[in-house]
Structures are given as C-alpha cells and as structure tokens.
Amino acid sequence: MITCYPPVMHSGSEHTPDMSSGQRAQLSVFAMTFLYALSVTMIGPLMPLIIDSFELRLSVAGLLVSFQQLGGIMAIVASALFADRTRKPLLIAGGFLVYSVSLFSAGVALNYIILAGSFFAIGASSRLFDAVANADTAQWNPRRSALHVSLLHTSFAVGALVGPLYVSTLVEAGLQWRAAFLGLGAAAALAVAVYVTRSHFRRKISATAAVKAGSVAAVLRAPRMWIACAVMLFYVGHQAGFSVWLPMYLQTSLGAPVRMGAAAVSLYWFGIIVGRLLAARLAARVSIKRQLWTGGLAGGLVLLLTFATRNPQFLTAGALLAGVASGGVIPNLVTLCCGWFADNTATASSMLFLMASVGHMVSPWLIAVVTELSSFDIGFTLPIAALGLVGAIALALPQR
Incomplete structure (x- = not known):
C-alpha cells in the first residue's frame, strides 16, 4: 500500500516532511532486524541446554524449530494476503512487540507446551516483521530502495554473526539459557518503543489518504x-x-x-x-x-x-x-x-x-x-x- 501524506500547512505554505525523522525511523528498523537475526542463530547453541533443562529427546527438541518454522510460514502467507491493505508501520510495531513478549514467554516457560507455543509465536511474529519491514523499506524511498534494503539485510547478517557470540558470552558468565531469551526480549521491547516514538511513524499511521492496493x-x-x-x-x-x-x-x-x-x-x-x-x-x-x-x-x-x-x-x-x-x-x-x-x-x-x-x-x-x-x-x-x-x-x- 502506498500512502499519500497530506501537506502540513505553516503560515500558508506547504512544508515537506522532515526526511531526518524518516531516517531515524529506518535506523530503528535496522536495529530491530539485528535483534531478530540474533534469535535465528542463537537457538542452535542453546539447544543442548534446553534439552538438559526439560530432559527432552532429540526428536522432541527438534519439533521446537518445526513449530517456529510453521509459525513463520503462516505469518508470511497472512502478510502476502493482507499486509498491503494495512498500515505497514503498525504491522512492524505490532509484530515486533509480539516478538518481544514471545521471547519473555520462552525465557520463563515452565513446561514444554509453553516453550513450544513460545517458539511458534517467535517464528510467526519475527517472520511477519521481516516480510513487512522489507516491503516498507523498499517503499520508503523508491529511488534509493536498493541501498536501504541492502543495509537492512546487512543488519540481519551482522546479527546472525553475533548470535552465537551473544550466547557464549552469557554461558561463560554462568547464566542460564533463559537469560538469552529474557535479555533479547528486553532489547526488543526497547527497540519497538523507540520506533513508535518516531514522528515518521506517527505521520504514516495518521495519513488520511491511501492508494488502493494492487491485485x-x-x-x-x-x-x-x-x-x-x-x-x-x-x-x-x-x-x-x-x-x-x-x-x-x-x-x-x-x-x-x-x-x-x-x-x-x-x-x-x-x-x-x-x-x-x-x-x-x-x-x-x-x-x-x-x-x-x-x-x-x-x-x-x-x-x-x-x-x-x-x-x-x-x-x-x-x-x-x-x-x-x-x-x-x-x-x-x-x-x-x-x-x-x-x-x-x-x-x-x-x-x-x-x-x-x-x-x-x-x-x-x-x-x-x-x-x-x-x-x-x-x-x-x-x-x-x-x-x-x-x-x-x-x-x-x-x-x-
């Protein structure tokens, strides 16, 4: 969906929206993408600790990743059908907020069922954020979309590289595997809070006119x-x-x-x-x-x-x-x-x-x-x- 912003009037003249606010909002999306990527590569190093904590068989532990992927696929299908008819910044913020809550849920899970549900929610919310953030980034400044989308995926690659290091640092400090989820959940909550306070975010969700989504x-x-x-x-x-x-x-x-x-x-x-x-x-x-x-x-x-x-x-x-x-x-x-x-x-x-x-x-x-x-x-x-x-x-x- 392409959003048309109404001009803001100042002393009888039109004022072009401040691009710096949009750039700050985009930096917030880059930071959120980095935090999303951490969860992608930290699961592998954490899996032996999770297995020991819940005394799981390997096949049952492997289902956690399957639940995560299933949630992701369902979210991607929903995004394909409905995201262009919804304010994308709202989906980005909402998806990442659910991602944060899901990480907290995994960190405090007392049994396997809650943990599996948390993995499903992590997969669904992170994939929804990923798909919509890519679309919104490509749409934000069409003339420089290649640059911004490349930087978005660079943020992901850096996060994927840092994920195992994040886990090893916590483990070497003597913390439990739950600390990895709780710490990342707190960082995700902070990132989405910063994103929704950007004036660019408020301007986009309050826009009154929108071009009808294509077929x-x-x-x-x-x-x-x-x-x-x-x-x-x-x-x-x-x-x-x-x-x-x-x-x-x-x-x-x-x-x-x-x-x-x-x-x-x-x-x-x-x-x-x-x-x-x-x-x-x-x-x-x-x-x-x-x-x-x-x-x-x-x-x-x-x-x-x-x-x-x-x-x-x-x-x-x-x-x-x-x-x-x-x-x-x-x-x-x-x-x-x-x-x-x-x-x-x-x-x-x-x-x-x-x-x-x-x-x-x-x-x-x-x-x-x-x-x-x-x-x-x-x-x-x-x-x-x-x-x-x-x-x-x-x-x-x-x-x-």
Whole structure:
C-alpha cells in the first residue's frame, strides 16, 4: 500500500516532511532486524541446554524449530494476503512487540507446551516483521530502495554473526539459557518503543489518504515473480545447507579441527556482510540482474574449484569469497520485486520469503538424505550446485 501524506500547512505554505525523522525511523528498523537475526542463530547453541533443562529427546527438541518454522510460514502467507491493505508501520510495531513478549514467554516457560507455543509465536511474529519491514523499506524511498534494503539485510547478517557470540558470552558468565531469551526480549521491547516514538511513524499511521492496493492475483500470475522466487529458493537452499553442514564436512571428510569448522561458517557470514555492503554501493552502477547472475555463477565456481582441492584451508577461503559474491542476492531480489509491484510490496516480499522458508527447511534435510544414500562428498555438492543454479536462473529475469 502506498500512502499519500497530506501537506502540513505553516503560515500558508506547504512544508515537506522532515526526511531526518524518516531516517531515524529506518535506523530503528535496522536495529530491530539485528535483534531478530540474533534469535535465528542463537537457538542452535542453546539447544543442548534446553534439552538438559526439560530432559527432552532429540526428536522432541527438534519439533521446537518445526513449530517456529510453521509459525513463520503462516505469518508470511497472512502478510502476502493482507499486509498491503494495512498500515505497514503498525504491522512492524505490532509484530515486533509480539516478538518481544514471545521471547519473555520462552525465557520463563515452565513446561514444554509453553516453550513450544513460545517458539511458534517467535517464528510467526519475527517472520511477519521481516516480510513487512522489507516491503516498507523498499517503499520508503523508491529511488534509493536498493541501498536501504541492502543495509537492512546487512543488519540481519551482522546479527546472525553475533548470535552465537551473544550466547557464549552469557554461558561463560554462568547464566542460564533463559537469560538469552529474557535479555533479547528486553532489547526488543526497547527497540519497538523507540520506533513508535518516531514522528515518521506517527505521520504514516495518521495519513488520511491511501492508494488502493494492487491485485494479489496480478503478482501471482506474473512469470517474472516466479523466476525471482526460484532464485530465492535455490539461494536460501544453498545458504542454509552450506552453513549447517560446512563445519561437519570440514571435520569428518577433510580432517579439519573443530575450531576451523566454526571459523569457516563465521568467515562465510562475514563474506555475506561484505557482499551486502558492496551491493548497496553497486546499486546505482550495476543492474540488479547482472549482480544476481554474476554473483551466483562466480560464487558457485569458486566453491566448486576449492571443493575439488579437498583442502580445508582452500574451502574455507572459498566460503568467504562465495559469501562476498552472493551476499547481495536477497536484498537485490526484494528491491527488484518490490519495484515491479509497487502497490503490492508486501505480497511480493512475502512470496520471496515463503520460498526462503521452504529452502531453509528442505535443503539441510535433503543434503543429509543424499549423504546417507551415497557419501558426504556427493551430498555436499548440492549447496554448491544450488548457488550455481542461482546465477543460471537469474539470467532469465527481465532487466527491470
């Protein structure tokens, strides 16, 4: 939904809204995205502590992540259908407020049922925030949307990198796993409080005129949208599968020490951060289509060559370079699709993130199945091939 702001009259003249207030509100969204990303990567390190606390079987503990993903998928579908007909800042604030409350609920959960419900709510609220924040960021300043969306996803990548460090710091300080949820919940509550006090937020929700949202069916019928969704599916499939299995592959197949496996994933995510910052700088000079296909093909080729050496140091370096080459894929896709469907930005971004959820759920499992049926060497080629397919499919995208 595109909102038209009524002019504010001062001494008989029109006054242009102060862009600095909008920039401060956008910084609040960046901070909220950083806090959302912390919860994405802190769950893994916390899981052994949660299992011990509730005396859970591995399969039952794994259902917590399934509940989280289920909540996320339901929220993304709802966002695709309704978010363009609602004030997006209200959805951003409401979603993040529920996210904060859900984190507190997980931190004080006394039994598994409450914990599972909290994980469901964390997944639903964070995914709703994510989809709508991307749409609103792309819509906020269309002429510089590529820059702002890239910075939004850079904030996410930094948060994802910091998440495990946040957990290890608390654990080394002797605190329980609950402290991670409670501390993050408090930070999230503070962030949403700052966001709703921005004058830009108040001006947007009080706007009296709005352009009617475009047709959801028009987005669903567009072939270019489905090509972009395929790019997202394979990229997130690559990212999720590569991040999950890279440490184990380095340790079991290439004989690398445990510390190198952890360092390789950190370097991969550091490369993604650099790639997203580069995408923001390149936005005005290089077309999004070119960034997508060159990044996918170059990243896939680098990984294939370093994988073929069977040298853990070379593969770690390849992970860093692949992260740099392909780091801008997600923000570039959001910018491209929201530009195509300016009246349905939430629908477009929600479709992309629905494909991302599918890729995130299927890829690690598929790699494990192929590995069990053949070998880890064959299974680990899947995320490498997926990145190459990102570049190949992106060639079919229209220029604009």
